[in-house]
């Protein structure tokens with residue numbers, strides 16, 4: 565008889581055979597026959613049955629779980645490795661959602677092993693998707709970090725910047741983490757001013773996107789130029805420029821990203 569998991573954070577042996585798992589190794593997903601799902605019945609025979617998985621849906625007894633899984637634990641098994649960023653671009657229904665959640669939840673699970681109050685190892689909560697301290701009962705839920713991303717407009721021009729680090733050839737929107745106590749509008753004014761010395765007004769919310777590197781909620785806005793000339797620090801921002809709508813740079817954010825969508829919506833607005 566198959567045991568039904570009581571917790572949204574079961575160990576592998578507690579999963580029903582019909583459950584499916586998404587295996588995550590860092591920022592990569594390990595694929596089974598080029599698919600993101602592995603059958604629980606198979607993995608229960610192959611891996612440590614005490615490995616902790618986490619439900620991708622918040623409800624108990626869900627059908628899909630994420631499992632933190634270093635590739636070297638798949639000894640003798642056929643698999644392939646795919647960067648999650650690549651999978652997020654998939655047009656297959658549900659893949660962005662499921663891979664994004666699997667990445668965030670596995671990162672949360674392996675980075676919260678001990679209680680922040682008393683140092684005891686955390687255990688799975690029996691009924692909620694949370695970890696709990698057996699000593700002081702402190703609970704830790706998956707955490708989301710809100711960020712703003714903004715496309716600043718000046719007539720037919722938009723402000724784009726090259727950021728230091730990954731993808732530094734790409735010109736993208738300005739973005740930043742919200743600080744404690746800020747509203748998104750305040751973060752936008754602060755970030756744009758800090759990064760480019762530009763002042764903005766007329767801030768309009770456009771759309772949002774979960775971004776699992778490791779757990780951002782991107783809040784996307786349009787805003788208008790209110791004053792100032794571009795000045796960058798050359799450290800976090802390598803270069804920032806106003807681009808006319810008809811002469812945008814070749815390296816832009818991908819269309820599936822909220823940055824790409826903010827730019828596409830600006831271009832559409834010019835055609836109306």
Ligand SMILES: [Zn+2]
Pocket residue numbers: 679680681682683684697698699700701702
């Ligand atoms: Zn504790």
